[in-house]
Amino acid sequence: MLTIFEAKRIITMDPSLPIATHIAVKEGRVLGVGPLEELKDLGEYRLDQQFADKYIYPGFVEGHSHALEGAMWKYLYLGYFPRYDPQGKYWDGCQNLVAIQQKLLQQAQQLPAGKPLIAWGFDPVYFDGERLDKAIIDEVVADRPVVVFHANLHLMTVNEAMLRQTNLAQSQIEGVMRTEDGTPNGELREMAAMHAVFEALGQSIFDEVASLETLKQYALAAQRTGITTITDLYNPLSDQGVAVLKEATSQTDYPVRLVPAMAALEWQSSQGIERVQQCQQANTDRLHFGLVKLMTDGSIQGFSARMRWPGYHNGQENGIWNAPPATLKQMVMDYHQAGLQLHIHTNGDEAVELMLDAIEEAQTLWYRPDHRHTLQHCQFISQAQMRRAAKLGVCLNMFVNHIYYWGDIHRQSTLGYSRSRRMQPLRSAYELGIPVAMHSDAPVTPLGPLFSMWCALARRTATDQVLGEHEALSMDQALYAVTLGAAYTLHLDDQVGSLEVGKYADMVVLEHDLYATTPDQLRDMTVHATVVGGQVHVVRT
Structure with missing residues (x-):
């Protein structure tokens, strides 16, 4: 038996049939789109009206x-802007280096002795010329390796304990930032320099997708x-x-x-x-x-x-x-x-x-x-x-x-x-x-x-x-x-x-008509549900 979903309006992105009120799904694929009376001849159906007062669009791509988005939240978040994790938990941002130091210290106090502290999300461009370096980290956490990934994941800043476990002080690898006397200051740019840290730790954060x-x-x-x-x-x-x-x-x-x-x-x-x-x-x-x-x-x-x-x-x-x-x-x-x-x-x-x-x-x-x-x-x-x-x-x-x-x-x-x-x-x-x-x-x-x-x-x-x-x-x-x-x-x-016949029945369900909203309403709009291959997944709040 096929399922016909009803909505207040369906935007299909199909130029031949851009708008509809019903979509028929069979074996995970779109069987038909249009008004209900035109879909009844597709066979025995079940009418699903749970989205009758909502708006359906093609599932976002x-x-x-x-996939690191699914792994990073087990580490300390040090981003400037507040964020929500995959479970919907709210995380405050850090607007100055003192706040970053405080979070590093609090996290270190919760870890076993000697266990490396890994953090992420830091972005130096928001700190008016102040640059996180090994000295600033060592002021609060010097008894263990510390690795702070920058928001773009192309840079990291580490403390002295982490540097000692690598050969970066003697290395000529490009991307090892140094003080005037040639000593590494703790900031490492791009993959070659960061790889030395991964080798010393015995793990790469990029491998956590496995x-x-x-x-x-x-x-x-x-x-x-x-x-x-x-x-x-x-x-x-x-x-x-x-x-x-x-x-x-x-x-x-x-x-x-x-x-x-x-x-x-x-x-x-x-x-x-x-x-x-x-x-x-x-x-x-x-x-x-x-x-x-x-x-x-x-x-x-x-x-x-x-x-x-x-x-x-x-x-x-x-x-x-x-x-x-x-x-x-x-x-x-x-x-x-x-x-x-x-x-x-x-x-x-x-x-x-x-x-x-x-x-x-x-x-x-x-x-x-x-x-x-x-x-x-x-x-x-x-x-x-x-x-x-x-x-x-x-x-x-x-x-x-x-x-x-x-x-x-x-x-x-x-x-x-x-x-x-x-x-x-x-x-x-x-x-x-x-x-x-x-x-x-x-x-x-x-x-x-x-x-x-x-x-x-x-x-x-x-x-x-x-x-x-x-x-x-x-x-x-x-x-x-x-x-x-x-x-x-x-x-x-x-x-x-x-949403075209023969394609996967992948949809996103919204409470609002995108074409009847202002641009500013988009940024805070929430999703009611998704449908993947005809299977409904209601968003947990």
Whole structure:
């Protein structure tokens, strides 16, 4: 027997039938959409009216986030902004270094002697030039290793006890920040420097995605915000990790479809290609392998992104490559020729340029008509670069939440007035015909497609300044970017992202009509329920 869900209004994202009141679901897929009297001939049905006074939209698709969102909350949160964890618990933010010291001390007092203290979410850009270093940590916790991840996960600050367990004092690894006398000050930038800490600890925080509990918490956090398809866009694809991905998504009540991307820098290209192709044989309706994640530069607000002339507005030296440019270009060629899809971290415009060159070279030597390689974040990308992206068939998935969380910093310190207006140029991308999505990069910022839509419509910073109003989206465009647009970048637009016959019956249920609300109402709007393959998951409050 099929089920017909009734709603006050259903937005389908299907241009042939954009609005309806009923949707018929059979065997987890959409069988029909329209008025009830037109669906009765589909067969014996059960009318489900639990959403009769609510609004249904295609389930949101989060095209760039990390399963670490499900793991980080077992560590100490030191972010500037307050946040909610996957269980809905409220966590205060830390607005000064004294508050951070107090939380570190309190946490240390609760841990067994000698046990490392790990914290996350710290962002130095909010502290008016004050920089967390090993001395500030050692003032309150010196008897154990301390590791504080920065919000962007591209930097960390450690104390002296942690440094002593590494060889970083003698190392020439790029990214080890030092005092004037050459002594490490505790701040480590990008993967090579941070890897030394992981080796000393005997664990990498990025490996914690290989945990069933992590994936459960991640799914719960996604479901609370209306997401029905979510990525893990930096997964090592270890044996244990793949086994856990299969186990989690095989559970009938798992409330999301999961799309992991292999961390390319952790594999030789030939081995990585073989690994992804092997994993693809295990694809199911809830688990989809096939993506490859390539890291180029760092973050603009962390001054580790690679910037073209004139560089950083405040004169900071240029950022860091996560691998030599020649190596990165060769990896693009290798995975492109293997027929795999690349999702490429590019924050600065120099990184964008390098990857456009690499994709153009790969397409010239080995043409693929529908590769859908996607540049991720695109915090700063020029109009000329976007024209190249359009010509090359490149998708853009923009980190739109960045406008709120770091827009003020970019206006003042990293980019200046003119260039800060070009951050996340979503409207320009739409007008150039580029496939566009937008994302949260959780745990860097919280999961929340409705909040991302608000960012795209309002383009307001944390101090309520409008940043680049000419790049704002309409409601239609913003909704498309978190549904069908994001699905397209994942090569899943034939399965999710809209409510069309034959596609998975994945929906988000809201109390409100998005087209009858103001942009400001979006940012605090809550989700009533999601439906994945016809199975209802009511959000727990």
